[in-house]
Each structure stands twice: as C-alpha cells, then as structure tokens.
C-alpha cells in the first residue's frame with residue numbers, strides 16, 4: 001500500500017535532543033535577553049547549523065502578517081540586532097507598525113525561543129558600521145535588492161558582475177541598508193524534555209517604555 005503524506009509526516013521522530021539540558025529555576029536570570037544569546041551559543045556548541053537564524057514576523061499596513069528568516073548580528077543586554085534594506089517588505093512593514101514577533105528553533109538542543117516586541121531602525125553610522133563588517137559578496141548582494149519582480153535570473157547575475165566591476169575598490173553602503181534593533185516586551189523559553197513535560201518560562205517586561213538600565217522583568221513558568 002502506498003504511504004500517504006500523512007503517514008510519512010507522522011513517522012518523523014521529534015525532539016531527538018530533548019534534555020538532559022534542564023531549565024533550572026534557581027539559575028534563571030532576571031533579564032531574559034542575555035539568555036537568548038546563551039541559548040544561541042549553546043546551540044552552536046551542540047552543532048546546530050546557523051543557530052543565529054531567526055524568523056521575524058511583521059504586520060503590514062493592511063493588517064496581514066508575513067515572516068522570513070534573518071541572521072541576528074548582535075545582542076546586547078536589552079536588544080537583538082539584524083540588518084536589512086529599509087525598503088524591503090519587512091522594512092516597510094516596520095515603518096508602519098513597529099510590533100514584531102521573532103522565533104528561534106534549535107533541534108540540536110531541543111529548544112525554542114519566541115519573543116514579541118518593537119523594532120526600530122538605527123542611525124546611518126550604526127547601519128554603515130554593520131555594512132562595513134560584511135564580506136564583499138554580501139555587500140555586493142545588498143546592492144542587488146530592488147522592490148518588485150526580477151525579469152530573469154540572468155539579469156541578476158549580470159547586475160552582480162556589473163556591481164563587482166563598478167565597486168572594484170570599495171562597496172559603498174546602500175542608502176536603504178539599515179541596522180534594526182528589536183526591544184523585546186515578552187520572551188518565552190521552551191526546552192523539550194524526554195518525559196514530554198516540557199519546560200516553558202515566560203518573561204514579561206513590566207515597564208515597556210523603560211530603558212535597559214531600569215527594566216524590570218516578571219518571570220513565570222507556563223504549563224507545557
């Protein structure tokens with residue numbers, strides 16, 4: 001008998017790396033943001049490819065959500081940073097509605113982190129610094145960004161070659177290139193457990209408008 005898609009999906013094993021890493025309540029920090037950084041590094045150490053890849057969900061002016069994967073470029077005590085053109089779909093969405101949701105999943109450690117918060121673009125200096133730290137290929141690729149459809153693949157390759165020759169010495173930062181910061185208001189950590197009694201810990205920012213220095217987080221465990 002032919003196996004259906006339903007059968008195939010249901011036979012795929014999950015949470016192969018559940019536990020033994022535990023979420024110890026006594027060791028939970030006051031501030032969840034540095035813990036996101038620690039979980040990225042733990043996933044990297046456990047062999048997770050691209051552990052800093054994060055899905056980002058934005059909401060457009062029409063109220064419709066859209067998500068995509070981005071690389072997190074830095075994390076400080078209060079914010080996560082990523083870079084993208086301001087005239088991309090996500091950039092346009094954020095300009096009209098700064099509320100975002102973001103998400104990481106690391107099969108290598110059986111963990112996920114989800115967060116909601118607000119995103120805002122940083123100034124030109126910060127964006128240009130981010131751009132300058134990128135490899136040449138990535139900098140040239142940033143110049144390939146255009147809103148609207150691409151007629152065919154060849155056009156993109158030819159444009160890449162043209163840009164490569166044009167910027168032989170130095171690739172300038174495109175005016176739309178922007179470093180964004182997400183300031184989380186809510187962060188939830190999830191750790192798979194072999195006994196299926198998975199761990200969930202939610203942090204809620206008590207003072208949404210507070211700055212990093214005076215932020216107070218409320219922490220609570222959630223049912224699995």
Ligand SMILES: Cc1cc2nc3c(=O)[nH]c(=O)nc-3n(C[C@H](O)[C@H](O)[C@H](O)COP(=O)(O)O)c2cc1C
Nearest residue numbers: 050053068069070071082083084085088089090091
């Ligand atoms: C692993 C991975 C990493 C990515 N990193 C970035 C990134 O850092 N910045 C970016 O603009 N796009 C990145 N992309 C491409 C985005 O997912 C997306 O296709 C692109 O930014 C257009 O998104 P938008 O039309 O929703 O604005 C990445 C894609 C993948 C799969």
